[in-house]
Amino acid sequence: MEDILLLETVERYLSGDMSAEEVVVFEDLRKKNADVDQMVVEHTYFLQGLDKYGVIKSFKHSLHEVEANLYNEGIFDAPKLTSKKMVVNFWNKYKRNMAVAASIAGFISLLTLGLMITYTKKYSNDHYVDLVKELIKTNTDVSKLKNNHVIRPVNEKPEPKVDFRGTGFLIDGKGYLVTNAHVISKMKNIYVENTKGQFFATATVYTDNNVDLAILKINDTAFKVITSLPYSIKKANSDLGEQFFTLGFPRDEIVYGEGYVSAKSGNDGDTTSYQLTVSANPGNSGGPVINSNGEIIGIITAKDSKADGVVYAAKSKNIFKLLDKLKKEDNRYELIKTPVNTNLKGLERTQQVKKMEEFVYMVVGN
């Protein structure tokens, strides 16, 4: 109530409704009381603002009315532009956007060009290096898949000094292995290492350079005779297109490969071998070629350095021929008995590999 009373008094003072006596009393109050004085000033300002608001509001109202009248006359219609003017207008309106867009486009095209130049250069360089490699290789059409001069640290005893590396696999649990003749041809001391990292000293039993195969025997007391091997060796020829997998040691670690029989004869019409399509690298030599039933159908021997993925493998029946010859020469080896049954049939590929890998050996020597 006090506020209202005060406000009323202030308004009466401002509007001049007060009698002369009242004005004197009120002005006296203003002088004494700063709050009242402040209120008078504030209210004056506020009333002025309210008044101005009202005036402008009514003026704006008139403006709208006039505008509504004029609107019907078409005064506010946008002028019709001729097509030429429209283009000019459009250009004027958007020239900045266009400039930005154009510069972004320019920048991106330059960037793309730069990237393309960089990468094209790289690619052609790679290609060039490849060509040099090929040129070196063309001296021998069929390069032996032998990894020469491998220097590798060996933790296990007997810690042989290793110069060459190939692959071999067991054909008899008593320690007989098959590998390529060229793998061991330059080795004086031969060792084999299984996937568990065990080293065994090995001796050559028989070598046939014609079919490029060799039979090795592990002569190491550490070697434990394996009663049965999970795979068998196929006597018959494989059909064209037969799928197979390979295991070998192009690296220090066993490496899996997959392919198919692409020809029934090998290099230069050699009927003792197949042509395969598979990836093979130096170190794969002597590795088994196993079909999906778990039968060994061949032994990887070489690859064509000119053609991609063209690999040659000795046919598995050569192993039997070799054994026959060996048994004839020396009856000590009469007891060699190749595995007849495969128990890899119908297994998943990963299971087949798991069961097989411990019988595939790295053949190393110096």
Place this chain on the structure above:
Amino acid sequence: MVKKGNPTFLKYFFFVALGYYCTLLRINIRLVNTIEQDQSLLKGLAENDKNSIETIYRLNYSMIQTFVLNNNGSVDDARDIFQEAMVVLYEKSRATTFSLSCQIKTYVYSICRRLWLKRLQQLSKFSTQVESLEDTVTVDEEIEEHEKINNDFIIMEHALGKIGEPCKSLLDAYYLQKKNMVEIAGEFGYTNADNAKTQKYKCLIRLKKLFFAQYKNA
């Protein structure tokens, strides 16, 4: 060849001189006419006369529209700007110490140009190089003044929007329409003028609170 004293030459001279004089006279008459017209228009404007407003619209709007359209604006922008310029002109015409030192046309154009320039700057969309085809006068002071008034106007509008009914109508009736309390009491259904007055003051206190709260923030 024209020889001295040739009557034909004198005749020519006479006509040329007469023509020149007439032209001067016409320009003079038109100038006087314009000034007189402007003054009567401003007088009408100060009184919120719709005919004057309409005349000013007719005489000046198309020029402003062309200007705005040529400077990256639309028809709606032009209407907005012109309205604002009209308010500025109205404020000026109402001022007691008012004198327009130039034609309405120049003044309106200057105001619009300045306002449009400001708006473009706020949008910061385009460079502030605005082509000017007409004469301009300095209107920075007016624009500044107008902005202050406009700001107060917006705050007051906002505060009035917030207090709600019947406060808004009550205050509107008393302070804007200047009706007396007895009239208002009858219109709003108060038993007597004193009740209406008490209610009005309550509303006023609320409005003041709202207004000054915003005013201090702004």
